[in-house]
Amino acid sequence: MSNNLYVEKNGAIATLIFNRAEKKNSFSLAMFKQLGELLEDLESDQQIKVLILKGVDETAFSSGADISEFLENRFSAQKAKDYNDATLESIEKLYRFPKPTIALIKTLAIGGGLELANSCDFRFATTGSKLGITAANIGIIYNLTSTKRLVNLIGPSKAKELLYTAKLIRAEEGKEIGLIDYVYSMEEIEVKCLEFAGHIIRKSSVANNGIKQVIQSIIDGENAETKEIEQLILDSFSSDDYKEGIAAFLEKRKPNFS
Template sequence: MKQSHSFATGLIKAFCEAGTGLLVLDNPQRKNAVTAAMWRAIPDAIHWLHVDAGARVIVLTGGGHADFSAGADISEFTELRKDAATARIYEASNSRTFAAIREAPVPVIAAVRGICYGGGFGLAAAADLRLASSDAVFAVPAARLGLAYPADAIQDFVRGLGSQLARRALFTGAALKASELLASGFLSDVTGPEDLDQRAQVLADTIAANAPLSLRASKLALRAVEQGDDDLLREAEIIGASTFESADYREGRNAFAERRRPVFSGR
């Protein structure tokens, strides 16, 4: 059964079916620019998808089939980001959102088409896997606007782009093509615009069919290695060890012996 929920007065939409979640930035008339309300809502949407709807993987994309996101809604900056004090409050919300994607218990896939700028680029960078259509264009124009990108979110650009390309993106503000980011490893695949949704769906469904505890242990271990975090590594080790006592491990062994596809319960 397909479940759905909207957040931020409909600007964030969440759907889940058969363990595959979809989180849509649905502000297409503004190229899916992320308003302050949307920044606040995205962590809630991720929580709803994983906890309430039972998503085992989440696909993050833009509404309207034209753009992923033009980034933060600049029209709000006059009031919400007018000085250092208001900027700190605004950016704390941004940081919570990036962290919610980065630290989600389930894998997050960014499916990017069209414009992917600024905070939109940051959302994609925080994801675990990224696919893009051949017309996707990426940029971090903060330096051209006279502001600094949130410091704690820079880790996602370095992790995804590598040191040199992250510096180029941040220092120049220049646009990067999908083909460049595929070559750099930031993107795992580039498709024709008409194929992006299907390719993301196939990848998500493949992941959702696997054992949830195994996915969680792998995601934690990857984060631990990337961040050099010993506490995360110990947590990953504990969850990894628990898989050997799980019903899913028994199901995996039985399915292999019986030459059938396993049906995992997450227990």
């Protein structure tokens, strides 16, 4: 398996690293497929409570899909469909990943790179990082599911502006419009991101993973609890986390969720 993507684990925090700095961490088709495989492994690892995605160094988060492959993999309608199906399947796995996810963006996230970041629950970016979707520069219509995520984050008007103009904006503007959650200097972003992740992992993963599923159901258009969501909520009352949370409250101590 290629080392263009690899995972580091530190306790309950996993970090998925994009390791193709010489190409600004652009994603080959093989990398998109590997991403899906790595996410499946991380989903089944019960020790992991938070997933961070980042570039290997300060060069980039990701500049998106590797355009040098397009003549081979994406230069006809059928080839484009096969390529899109494979890449969007992995991006959807990230979007539907059942545990909290954080995109740690350094320097730039463009095209498919921003698409990956938008599939995470939170986006941290370094000061001055460049962000954008540049499909209009190469004559591609941006796919519906990723457009919907962009609209959910910044609204239809701003989404149209970014997509029509293919312009790049700075992280500071991204924060103003809701695309970015936190902006920090290059020197402090890793620490701040890990502090944020550390706060999450000290809480109940039963509660956090469950509420992620509830919020996703709302985003997907549900206005009332489905049987699945209702059962998910009820099951939490018989979980070990619930027992520990109640015991900690009664004993006036901080809970220790395993």
